Amino acid sequence: MTEQPAPYQPNPTLKRVENGLESVLFNGRWLMAPFYLGLVVSLAVLLYKFLLMLWEFILHAPAAKETDIILGVLSLIDVSLTGNLILIVVFSGYENFVSRIDAGGHPDWPEWMTKVDFAGLKQKLLASIVAISAIQVLKAFMNIDAAFDVQKMSWLVAVHLVFVISALVLALSDRWGGDHGSK
Template identity: 45%
Template sequence: MSENNKIESFLEKAIFHSRWLLAPFYLALIGGIVVLFVKLIKEFSTVVNIVMGGDGNAVLSILSLVDITLIANLLVIVIFSGYENFISKLDVAHNSPDKPSWMGKVTYADLKLKLIGSIVAISAIDLLKAFVNIESTSHENLAWLIGIHMTFLVSGVLFALMDRLSGKH
């Protein structure tokens, strides 16, 4: 083996194994789900207090629960599909009846569409919260929320269109 081949082989192995540097990022996202769980418990206690005491808007608090859940779902999608697309296949649930049907089947193109779909849904929930609480939402804030939501929506449609035009789906 020549010196150039040894260097090339070492470089290729280093590049190949460097994908494992992404693992701490996915562990941090799992930590993010734990933080969201704590936030969910806090928000749920707010919902219970509102229902029992009558102070506040239960619909807004329930929409916050939906928002937190959508963000947690987004994190799970990113963790599973990112790990499988960039690090290694997950074999832990190979024959498990609990294995999600999409697990192991989400390509990078699918991941982009799922991400933008989740972001659009989260944005829609925030917009709905503003409409439910319209009397305390400024016109400027509402305009920003609508503009941002429309930007996400158009971006999602363009992502889907680009994938369709490229023949991936």
């Protein structure tokens, strides 16, 4: 007869230490909550800036040229996209890294807010950054007659292309990674 080896018995003291450490790490995620609250405050500051820009836009609209109106609208869109970017980070980051959000009692809750995983978050962030970058390039192009600076325009286009290529590479890598069962 062969003797059976004794089943593995973890050290109870080490198991308690391990459980305590895991509890601290798991609950450490709540340290991110103040960051998201800070971003909500920054959204309020951005709203204040948006309202100031809108008021100035309205005041100067009667005497403004068409290009000035377009530039003003692009500036307002730029700030709006930045606000969207903050919202994406706040909701997706909180949902992915801190705690689930219960949307049950909110019939008008946007569906994407609780369904964006980390890969989707990266794609939405880069898409927003690309859009903001595109608006900066468009504003510079619209303002080309006033103060054309070849070097500045070249840098704006180059940075925009880096963002576009980065977004494309990220989307392709997520897609290729998803085909191999890593989703």
